[in-house]
Amino acid sequence: xxxxxxxxxxxxxxxxxxxxxxxxxxxxxxxxxxxxxxxxxxxxxxxxxxxxxxxxxxxxxxxxxxxxxxxxxxxxxxxxxxxxxxxxxxxxxxxxxxxxxxxxxxxxxxxxxxxxxxxxxxxxxxxxxxxxxxxxxxxxxxxxxxxxxxxxxxxxxxxxxxxxxxxxxxxxxxxxxxxxxxxxxxxxxxxxxxxxxx
Amino acid sequence: xxxxxxxxxxxxxxxxxxxxxxxxxxxxxxxxxxxxxxxxxxxxxxxxxxxxxxxxxxxxxxxxxxxxxxxxxxxxxxxxxxxxxxxxxxxxxxxxxxxxxxxxxxxxxxxxxxxxxxxxxxxxxxxxxxxxxxxxxxxxxxxxxxxxxxxxxxxxxxxxxxxxxxxxxxxxxxxxxxxxxxxxxxxxxxxxxxxxxx
DNA sequence: AACGACACGTGATTC
DNA sequence: TGAATCACGTGTCGT
Numbered sequence: 001x002x003x004x005x006x007x008x009x010x011x012x013x014x015x016x017x018x019x020x021x022x023x024x025x026x027x028x029x030x031x032x033x034x035x036x037x038x039x040x041x042x043x044x045x046x047x048x049x050x051x052x053x054x055x056x057x058x059x060x061x062x063x064x065x066x067x068x069x070x071x072x073x074x075x076x077x078x079x080x081x082x083x084x085x086x087x088x089x090x091x092x093x094x095x096x097x098x099x100x101x102x103x104x105x106x107x108x109x110x111x112x113x114x115x116x117x118x119x120x121x122x123x124x125x126x127x128x129x130x131x132x133x134x135x136x137x138x139x140x141x142x143x144x145x146x147x148x149x150x151x152x153x154x155x156x157x158x159x160x161x162x163x164x165x166x167x168x169x170x171x172x173x174x175x176x177x178x179x180x181x182x183x184x185x186x187x188x189x190x191x192x193x194x195x196x197x198x
Numbered sequence: 199x200x201x202x203x204x205x206x207x208x209x210x211x212x213x214x215x216x217x218x219x220x221x222x223x224x225x226x227x228x229x230x231x232x233x234x235x236x237x238x239x240x241x242x243x244x245x246x247x248x249x250x251x252x253x254x255x256x257x258x259x260x261x262x263x264x265x266x267x268x269x270x271x272x273x274x275x276x277x278x279x280x281x282x283x284x285x286x287x288x289x290x291x292x293x294x295x296x297x298x299x300x301x302x303x304x305x306x307x308x309x310x311x312x313x314x315x316x317x318x319x320x321x322x323x324x325x326x327x328x329x330x331x332x333x334x335x336x337x338x339x340x341x342x343x344x345x346x347x348x349x350x351x352x353x354x355x356x357x358x359x360x361x362x363x364x365x366x367x368x369x370x371x372x373x374x375x376x377x378x379x380x381x382x383x384x385x386x387x388x389x390x391x392x393x394x395x396x
Numbered sequence: 397a398a399c400g401a402c403a404c405g406t407g408a409t410t411c
Numbered sequence: 412t413g414a415a416t417c418a419c420g421t422g423t424c425g426t
């Protein structure tokens with residue numbers, strides 16, 4: 001800034017006697033200014049390096065300005081969050097509470113999502129199968145996870161009847177009741193899944 | 199920049215007659231400079247806005263400088279990528295090929311991961327259960343998914359014996375063979391999971 | 397010319 | 412005090 005006292009046409013290749021007198025204070029100031037701008041450049045480089053690795057991680061992010069890139073990064077993070085949440089929802093660990101959830105995926109769709117969580121027992125799969133068969137429902141997809149004597153089963157079911165959802169819910173609820181409501185008297189027959197030790 | 203011809207002590211509150219003469223060219227230049235700096239500020243604001251929303255998404259990112267924040271963002275994205283990859287590995291859809299995979303989670307650990315992929319049939323679970331019971335192995339965790347008459351079952355098994363892993367692999371392989379190698383003659387008994395229509 | 401995006405150097409602030 | 416971070420205005424390049 002002090003150099004602004006001299007005209008801007010003052011190029012570095014001009015004769016030295018045209019340059020301003022140099023004091024010790026000027027030297028210190030110049031040195032400080034230089035290290036300052038160098039440090040600032042290092043900072044910019046660090047930021048831009050991270051920006052560039054982000055560009056490699058995000059698809060189609062070449063040819064995007066910084067703001068757009070960061071915008072897509074936030075979208076990407078939010079999408080991944082949502083995915084993870086839905087995965088842990090649809091294929092979750094069995095909980096402590098018995099429950100049956102049935103709902104139409106879309107209105108007019110014959111796809112139905114059904115879920116049951118209850119104590120494990122060896123006949124359960126067969127019972128569910130025969131129940132759904134009597135309802136003329138087809139199991140398109142099944143995902144069953146068991147832990148500690150409890151079991152959670154998620155189904156994607158295809159059914160022609162429009163009232164199938166409520167029938168399925170009734171049938172599964174009946175299975176759940178016949179499982180849990182033994183006045184504490186459970187079947188003595190061997191479970192397929194054993195309780196986890198410790 | 200042209201203003202640099204005047205001393206920097208030229209404050210705004212000084213008498214106007216000390217100010218440089220104003221030409222139409224100067225006016226245009228000043229206006230351009232102003233809109234330029236305003237546009238640049240808008241750009242900075244867009245970038246910083248995204249940075250700020252990223253800060254809300256990343257935990258513990260308050261009090262982090264921009265470079266550190268972006269660094270943690272890349273880590274976060276990579277971690278989520280890895281998580282998603284491992285989830286789709288551990289709980290995968292059944293494949294076309296029969297297979298049995300068994301391996302110790304760690305040396306000296308009694309935790310064993312076992313996986314079987316084959317055609318679905320109603321007695322399969324019971325067979326696996328009795329096979330593992332005869333090996334004194336305990337099913338700690340089970341995850342079974344079925345699609346299109348095929349089934350994939352992933353287990354986490356706890357077994358005391360050090361040779362349990364190979365025994366488990368033999369037992370599961372035997373089940374797989376008794377399932378597929380019927381010279382095309384499959385059990386006529388009703389499957390629990392039906393093949394998906396169309 | 398005019399606008400948008402970038403890098404640069406600098407003043408201000410904080411520790 | 413120096414070191415580190417930020418916002419700002421400006422120079423520059425490409426469209």
